[in-house]
């Protein structure tokens with residue numbers, strides 16, 4: 001089967017009085033529009049992983065994630081679309097939520113596992129699938145050199161050059177891919193990574209693992225809002241305003257934090273006047289469904 005998805009990811013300008021005042025232009029690359037479920041960077045990361053699975057005749061994708069993992073859901077939908085069987089090994093005790101409902105609806109088999117065993121993914125894979133020679137291991141979040149390669153193609157699609165590019169970081173694979181893409185195209189765009197975890201400095205090691213050459217980049221570690229999946233009133237208000245003013249849906253786990261960083265840095269004169277800034281909307285808007293209560297306060 002041909003493992004391809006036609007990439008639809010236009011670039012839209014985001015207008016705001018703040019950006020006008022600072023003399024900068026901010027654009028959003030709409031990777032969220034690539035696919036309704038296999039959204040954003042998750043398709044880019046899976047593309048070469050699935051090709052390798054196919055090349056070695058593996059038909060059963062086995063991967064890992066938390067109960068709200070966008071990667072689990074993307075893998076479930078990609079498996080359904082391209083004719084693979086899929087198992088998701090889920091961290092923690094059995095629960096049900098919107099993400100897992102959608103995973104199951106796409107035919108993914110779910111195995112819940114305690115947090116201790118979850119740490120050793122190769123051991124879990126061997127425990128459950130040592131006798132299944134169709135099984136193919138995909139790391140949590142699609143973290144891999146192939147994942148980074150897929151993400152580097154985002155840069156191939158650009159028809160303009162930018163002074164700055166921003167993306168949110170979980171495993172850092174997407175950031176590494178984009179940095180590699182910038183280097184391959186010999187662009188001297190400044191790359192900005194926004195880790196969504198507390199103490200996100202460690203992400204530098206994760207990003208550097210997948211770099212194919214030397215490259216500098218900026219890490220903005222102050223926009224985690226308390227940690228992974230955490231929010232506060234400022235972030236929720238920012239997201240409400242952004243969605244209502246632009247008609248572009250964003251969520252608080254990744255893209256919301258990254259865009260908040262851009263507005264905050266613009267207010268602090270981080271960008272030179274005349275700068276063109278590109279933010280990557282990495283998708284994942286189904287995650288909003290698990291956070292409805294955070295928006296219900298007023």
Ligand SMILES: *Cc1c(COP(=O)(O)O)cnc(C)c1O
Pocket residue numbers: 040041042070071141168169170171172173174175254255282283284285
């Ligand atoms: C998974 C995810 C990320 C993080 O990507 P990494 O390659 O793991 O750094 C960013 N944004 C969204 C919406 C995601 O689902």
